[in-house]
Amino acid sequence: YxxxxxxxxxxxxxxxxxxxxxxxxxxxxxxxxxxxxxxxxxxxAPSSRARELELQSRYAKLKKTPRSQAIEPWLQLWENTYTDFVRLRLPEVDRDRLIHDFLFAIRGV
Known part of the structure; x- marks a missing residue:
């Protein structure tokens, strides 16, 4: 004891x-x-709205194809961002917007 x-x-x-x-x-x-x-x-801890805004900002940056950044960390960020969107149940996941934006961004690689 x-x-x-x-x-x-x-x-x-x-x-x-x-x-x-x-x-x-x-x-x-x-x-x-x-x-x-x-x-x-x-x-x-940040409020849920602050988390959403931070996540939206990260998502907007990821939609651009990386030019000077290594592809592996960029893919990891996409994975983490997608997981965070699912965890927060944001509407972009329901409409597959993230998947389409990822495919559009990866097209330039």
Whole structure:
């Protein structure tokens, strides 16, 4: 029991040691690591609208065929972007717009 208690306390200390000082105050009233992580998420995680806007921006950049960029990282970004669109259930996935834009972009490679 004491080992578990010490380990849990170690997690609390590690969380507070690795976060930015500006977020430290949000962890002070928390009793558990879970409470700390929830408080930090509520404060630091982007809103769903912000995620959508960031994803739309990334998608717009990917629609252009890469000229100087290596193809492998570009393909990986397409994969990640598509997965994020599916996870957020954005309408572009339902209408296969991403797939068509990918095929159009890859045509120039």
């Amino acid at each position: 004491r080992k578990q208690e010490a380990a849990l306390l170690g997690i609390l200390v590690e969380i507070q040691a690795t976060i930015s000082q500006s977020y430290y105050t949000y962890t002070i009233p928390c009793d558990t690591a879970y409470d700390m992580l929830v408080a930090l998420k509520m404060r630091a």
